[in-house]
Amino acid sequence: VPNGTMGQRWEEGKKWNLKLETEDGSKINPTLSMTEGGYELETIQFPYFDSDGDGIFNRPIPTRQVTLANGDKVRIATIFDLMASQYGVRRFDHKLESKGYDDAESKYTPAWQEAISGVKQSVVIQVAKEFAQNAIDTEGRSMIIMGAGINHWFNSDTIYRSILNLVMLCGCQGVNGGGWAHYVGQEKCRPIEGWSTVAFAKDWQGPPRLQNGTSWFYFATDQWKYEESNVDRLKSPLAKTEELKHQHPADYNVLAARLGWLPSYPQFNKNSLLFAEEAKDEGIDSNEAILQRAIDEVKSKQTQFAIEDPDLKKNHPKSLFIWRSNLISSSAKGQEYFMKHLLGTKSGLLATPNEDEKPEEITWREETTGKLDLVVSLDFRMTATPLYSDIVLPAATWYEKHDLSSTDMHPYVHPFNPAIDPLWESRSDWDIYKTLAKAFSEMAKDYLPGTFKDVVTTPLSHDTKQEISTPYGVVKDWSKGEIEAVPGRTMPNFAIVERDYTKIYDKYVTLGPVLEKGKVGAHGVSFGVSEQYEELKSMLGTWSDTNDDSVRANRPRIDTARNVADAILSISSATNGKLSQKSYEDLEEQTGMPLKDISSERAAEKISFLNITSQPREVIPTAVFPGSNKQGRRYSPFTTNIERLVPFRTLTGRQSYYVDHEVFQQFGESLPVYKPTLPPMVFGNRDKKIKGGTDALVLRYLTPHGKWNIHSMYQDNKHMLTLFRGGPTVWISNEDAEKHDIQDNDWLEVYNRNGVVTARAVISHRMPKGTMFMYHAQDKHIQTPGSEITDTRGGSHNAPTRIHLKPTQLVGGYAQISYHFNYYGPIGNQRDLYVAVRKMKEVNWLED
Numbered sequence: 001v002p003n004g005t006m007g008q009r010w011e012e013g014k015k016w017n018l019k020l021e022t023e024d025g026s027k028i029n030p031t032l033s034m035t036e037g038g039y040e041l042e043t044i045q046f047p048y049f050d051s052d053g054d055g056i057f058n059r060p061i062p063t064r065q066v067t068l069a070n071g072d073k074v075r076i077a078t079i080f081d082l083m084a085s086q087y088g089v090r091r092f093d094h095k096l097e098s099k100g101y102d103d104a105e106s107k108y109t110p111a112w113q114e115a116i117s118g119v120k121q122s123v124v125i126q127v128a129k130e131f132a133q134n135a136i137d138t139e140g141r142s143m144i145i146m147g148a149g150i151n152h153w154f155n156s157d158t159i160y161r162s163i164l165n166l167v168m169l170c171g172c173q174g175v176n177g178g179g180w181a182h183y184v185g186q187e188k189c190r191p192i193e194g195w196s197t198v199a200f201a202k203d204w205q206g207p208p209r210l211q212n213g214t215s216w217f218y219f220a221t222d223q224w225k226y227e228e229s230n231v232d233r234l235k236s237p238l239a240k241t242e243e244l245k246h247q248h249p250a251d252y253n254v255l256a257a258r259l260g261w262l263p264s265y266p267q268f269n270k271n272s273l274l275f276a277e278e279a280k281d282e283g284i285d286s287n288e289a290i291l292q293r294a295i296d297e298v299k300s301k302q303t304q305f306a307i308e309d310p311d312l313k314k315n316h317p318k319s320l321f322i323w324r325s326n327l328i329s330s331s332a333k334g335q336e337y338f339m340k341h342l343l344g345t346k347s348g349l350l351a352t353p354n355e356d357e358k359p360e361e362i363t364w365r366e367e368t369t370g371k372l373d374l375v376v377s378l379d380f381r382m383t384a385t386p387l388y389s390d391i392v393l394p395a396a397t398w399y400e401k402h403d404l405s406s407t408d409m410h411p412y413v414h415p416f417n418p419a420i421d422p423l424w425e426s427r428s429d430w431d432i433y434k435t436l437a438k439a440f441s442e443m444a445k446d447y448l449p450g451t452f453k454d455v456v457t458t459p460l461s462h463d464t465k466q467e468i469s470t471p472y473g474v475v476k477d478w479s480k481g482e483i484e485a486v487p488g489r490t491m492p493n494f495a496i497v498e499r500d501y502t503k504i505y506d507k508y509v510t511l512g513p514v515l516e517k518g519k520v521g522a523h524g525v526s527f528g529v530s531e532q533y534e535e536l537k538s539m540l541g542t543w544s545d546t547n548d549d550s551v552r553a554n555r556p557r558i559d560t561a562r563n564v565a566d567a568i569l570s571i572s573s574a575t576n577g578k579l580s581q582k583s584y585e586d587l588e589e590q591t592g593m594p595l596k597d598i599s600s601e602r603a604a605e606k607i608s609f610l611n612i613t614s615q616p617r618e619v620i621p622t623a624v625f626p627g628s629n630k631q632g633r634r635y636s637p638f639t640t641n642i643e644r645l646v647p648f649r650t651l652t653g654r655q656s657y658y659v660d661h662e663v664f665q666q667f668g669e670s671l672p673v674y675k676p677t678l679p680p681m682v683f684g685n686r687d688k689k690i691k692g693g694t695d696a697l698v699l700r701y702l703t704p705h706g707k708w709n710i711h712s713m714y715q716d717n718k719h720m721l722t723l724f725r726g727g728p729t730v731w732i733s734n735e736d737a738e739k740h741d742i743q744d745n746d747w748l749e750v751y752n753r754n755g756v757v758t759a760r761a762v763i764s765h766r767m768p769k770g771t772m773f774m775y776h777a778q779d780k781h782i783q784t785p786g787s788e789i790t791d792t793r794g795g796s797h798n799a800p801t802r803i804h805l806k807p808t809q810l811v812g813g814y815a816q817i818s819y820h821f822n823y824y825g826p827i828g829n830q831r832d833l834y835v836a837v838r839k840m841k842e843v844n845w846l847e848d
């Protein structure tokens with residue numbers, strides 16, 4: 001077995017690296033293609049997907065026969081041969097191969113794609129050859145730069161994999177100036193170990209509950225009830241119909257929660273504190289026995305997962321704190337579903353629940369509206385979210401507080417320092433939550449006194465042994481008796497976290513004792529920080545409590561945001577040279593490869609808040625991230641994997657082209673494939689009827705990044721409003737406008753079953769025919785008239801959108817296809833949408 005696989009990563013006593021040798025040290029020379037030796041051509045079937053109907057096509061593939069350990073004889077092929085066959089590369093002069101680049105009848109040729117994309121085959125050929133030739137000439141310095149737009153499409157994952165294949169096939173990964181640069185405006189948290197320790201209170205206890213937002217909002221807003229059709233239309237014609245028979249995307253999410261692929265909170269149809277209380281009544285007190293009792297309840301279905309009955313009142317979310325987000329306007333994909341089902345206020349939702357497409361795994365209840373009892377916003381602007389909140393806590397801006405910033409655009413860490421104190425009653429976010437923690441702790445003395453044992457479930461996580469929990473990618477469901485229910489393998493992890501709610505404030509303002517003996521880390525690399533913990537006592541000061549029950553006495557103070565920043569920097573390997581060395585020591589132990597030299601020159605360096613205030617500092621190389629900025633080298637990801645033979649964190653330990661998980665096979669996506677967008681649908685048969693009927697102009701609806709705002713920030717600033725028309729606008733092509741008598745600046749209603757937008761028309765010859773743009777985060781509190789369809793104000797750019805869950809993005813517990821917070825999980829795509837458009841007869845500002 002070649003070294004470096006995921007299994008070897010978690011095998012005790014093994015050195016996990018990419019040396020071209022077997023476990024016994026014998027040298028190997030991997031075969032790229034079966035054509036390098038004796039082979040036989042076989043015919044293989046591939047699925048194809050088309051707006052006019054899916055199907056199957058045949059290709060030749062070189063194979064060899066091998067005998068397995070059990071005596072079975074099977075045919076094998078390399079992944080390179082599999083890919084070359086799928087794409088029709090002409091290698092054998094075979095009738096099932098493409099005739100050449102200009103064979104428009106053969107799938108995946110440049111000529112075939114021209115009818116889909118509109119890009120001339122000659123351009124595709126030219127760009128491909130130049131990209132590859134440049135990679136040859138420069139030893140891999142060809143790069144694909146991309147933004148977040150691709151990630152907004154339903155089939156984004158297979159598109160991303162196609163792009164990754166291009167750079168991998170040309171040897172561009174792990175090369176300065178090569179690979180792919182994916183910029184989405186998202187900050188890269190370089191001091192990740194310190195930040196995650198403080199953010200998730202891991203210095204005191206764990207594990208924390210960390211939820212992927214897409215699934216949570218999909219169920220909390222009842223969007224699962226409004227699916228246009230089932231997922232059968234998305235499956236491969238070659239799928240085994242007797243396996244994984246789920247028809248509804250929500251069923252796949254229930255499966256993911258049950259098998260531990262994804263987090264799912266609330267966990268069960270039962271308060272998580274009750275498990276221990278009920279066990280105590282039966283004389284059970286040990287943590288192990290309490291957990292076993294809880295597991296048995298879940299296995300016997302005496303206790304259900306809350307996701308199996310999301311509209312049951314006790315499973316509703318009750319309170320929502322919104323911080324650093326304009327959720328209701330900027331982020332809420334399916335804005336009107338949020339309005340109706342989460343907030344219980346007026347909405348422009350025109351869809352009706354689709355009772356023809358009910359999930360099998362979920363209890364269907366009558367319509368539920370207004371699930372939340374309390375919404376609290378922290379903001380410094382009255383955007384749509386504070387306008388719909390019960391309580392608004394005024395927040396400080398970035399020039400009124402201490403904070404840290406790092407980004408994927410450069411290798412530096414920056415400080416925020418207050419130029420002035422927060423104005424009037426506003427406070428920094430750290431101080432706001434500190435105040436809340438203090439009040440909560442005082443109330444807990446009356447309402448939640450004592451210590452509670454909380455049963456916490458967490459998903460099978462990437463960079464742990466749990467990522468090899470699905471042998472061969474075959475899905476086995478314990479609830480159907482297909483496999484034993486084992487926490488951390490075939491179902492979620494179960495753990496007990498002891499909570500004293502009266503001590504929340506004391507823990508909030510104190511760096512906890514776990515760091516004295518425990519480890520911090522990320523991405524499978526960890527190290528102790530006891531020395532740094534002691535240093536922080538001197539650096540930050542300690543609490544001098546004298547009462548016997550104090551949990552904070554003689555521990556580092558983090559009662560100010562600046563102290564928090566210094567604590568984060570001190571215990572992170574990208575900002576502390578000693579810890580960088582310890583991170584490489586840990587990875588050296590795992591791999592047997594020399595690595596410490598990468599940061600040895602900066603081993604004595606320590607980045608503090610004081611010295612980044614005087615000058616931003618370049619972060620220190622660390623084993624937590626797979627690139628190196630040694631001796632001024634510009635950081636590029638995966639250079640450590642390529643140059644130092646550290647395996648990629650994938651099933652094979654190599655850059656991966658093929659995913660053999662059962663769900664990927666079911667949807668025909670083991671290899672990257674072309675899939676069309678979701679079929680157009682403006683209204684369903686059961687949806688509300690529109691006054692005057694649906695209009696003839698139907699356009700694809702896209703929401704690119706705003707031009708005159710930073711998300712919703714500054715969108716209502718007078719200077720920004722003056723730059724472009726001063727209110728909500730939508731862009732359409734001059735051809736579409738002329739055919740439907742739309743003049744520039746006309747007020748339009750843009751609508752579908754999800755909601756309605758009222759905006760002015762911007763007519764441009766630069767817009768493609770059949771497509772509409774509404775630049776995102778145009779909030780609805782400025783110059784937004786009422787809709788003639790809904791008799792309420794039009795929504796933001798997210799009113800016509802909704803969440804569509806893709807089953808392949810719900811998979812977990814399988815090597816690189818494993819959940820981790822802010823790493824892998826379902827995305828809230830919103831691009832596969834269409835809207836009807838009509839001119840408004842009268843503009844009503846609803847001012848009476």
